[in-house]
Amino acid sequence: MxxxxxxxxxxxxxxxxxxxxxxxxxxxxxxxxxxxxxxxxxxxxxxxxxxxxxxxxxxxxxxxxxxxxxxxxxxxxxYLVTKEAWQQNKHLNGLTAPPSVAEYLKLKMDALHNRLEWIKANITELDGVNFEDGRLHLHRLEKNVPETAREYSLSLYQLIPRVKLTDLLMEVASWTGFKKQFLHASTLNPPKEEEKSAIMAAIMAMGTNIGLTKMAEATQGVSYRQMSTADSGVNISFT
Structure with a gap:
């Protein structure tokens, strides 16, 4: 390969x-x-x-x-620890869990029992928690985000221009020049101006796994046929 x-x-x-x-x-x-x-x-x-x-x-x-x-x-x-690091620190990597399943389950059951006993003893002092008719009830948490924070968030989003993903890709391509790497399969020429948007849409469709059909429905001015032609007629240059 x-x-x-x-x-x-x-x-x-x-x-x-x-x-x-x-x-x-x-x-x-x-x-x-x-x-x-x-x-x-x-x-x-x-x-x-x-x-x-x-x-x-x-x-x-x-x-x-x-x-x-x-x-x-x-x-x-x-992703693995190097052999050198393991030799230096293996004495610090003792198991924190019991070696047998039975001991592990007993440890967890004891911890759960102790926690339930603590809740039972302190149920009247816990805010938002009560025990009625044999059932434990938790009160719904109220929204604590200030309204001013929400207003600021909305105002910030309004400052951000709404752009199409294809237009964003085109702008990034103008910075980096990566569009020049997509050469025509037979002529080896870079894409023409009218072909660039179809190529960018095809890249997004294949890169996000949504497919050409859905991308054509979501992108104005670019059809399934244009993306299909761009996808099959473009040759990536290995440079």
Whole structure:
């Protein structure tokens, strides 16, 4: 998989359009085989890259591939205590729970019994609590947020402009330039101005798992067909 990514990076660097001989193929799953190879047995670059992205996504989600600098997809060993730290502090990590289930349950039952006995003895002194007809009643908590705080909160929200998520993505893209990484699958050109909103909407639809249909219903001026075309015709540049 990593060799395939390096192959694609090298192709993009040298502006090559044909998959070189000897490119890694072992990772391609059975469902991608019929797409990657054309009728003449040649490798289709677009489908080859899509198969690489799909398998890479699956490996990242399963934890078999980690991403440096990522908090969600970091190396699994980073979640564990290092061997050095364990050797230094293992004497401080004694178990706080009893070793057997029976002892643990007895400890919890005793604690619950003691707490109930304390409530029984102090029920008349507890605010908002009473015991009637064999049942324990808790009074509803009253709202204690000052009305002025609520008014300030509403006034602050009114200062924030209402923007579409696609427009927000477009603005962030203008700062970072990441939209230039979405190249056309056949021409390798960056998206045209009229294509950018459809690409941003497709990114949100796939990134939030709401799908293209619901995104088309929630986004004015961008149709399902436009997002579908953008989703299938865009090639991410490995740079």
């Amino acid at each position: 990593l060799q395939a990514i390096e192959t694609i990076k090298e192709m993009n660097k040298n502006n090559k359009r044909k998959i070189p001989e000897g490119a890694p193929l072992d990772f391609i799953s059975n469902r991608w085989q019929k797409h990657v190879y054309d009728d003449d047995g040649n490798i289709n670059r677009q489908y080859y890259e899509m198969s690489v992205l799909t398998e890479l996504r699956n490996l990242v989600r399963s934890g078999n591939v980690s991403i440096k600098g990522s908090r969600q997809h970091q190396d699994f060993d980073n």
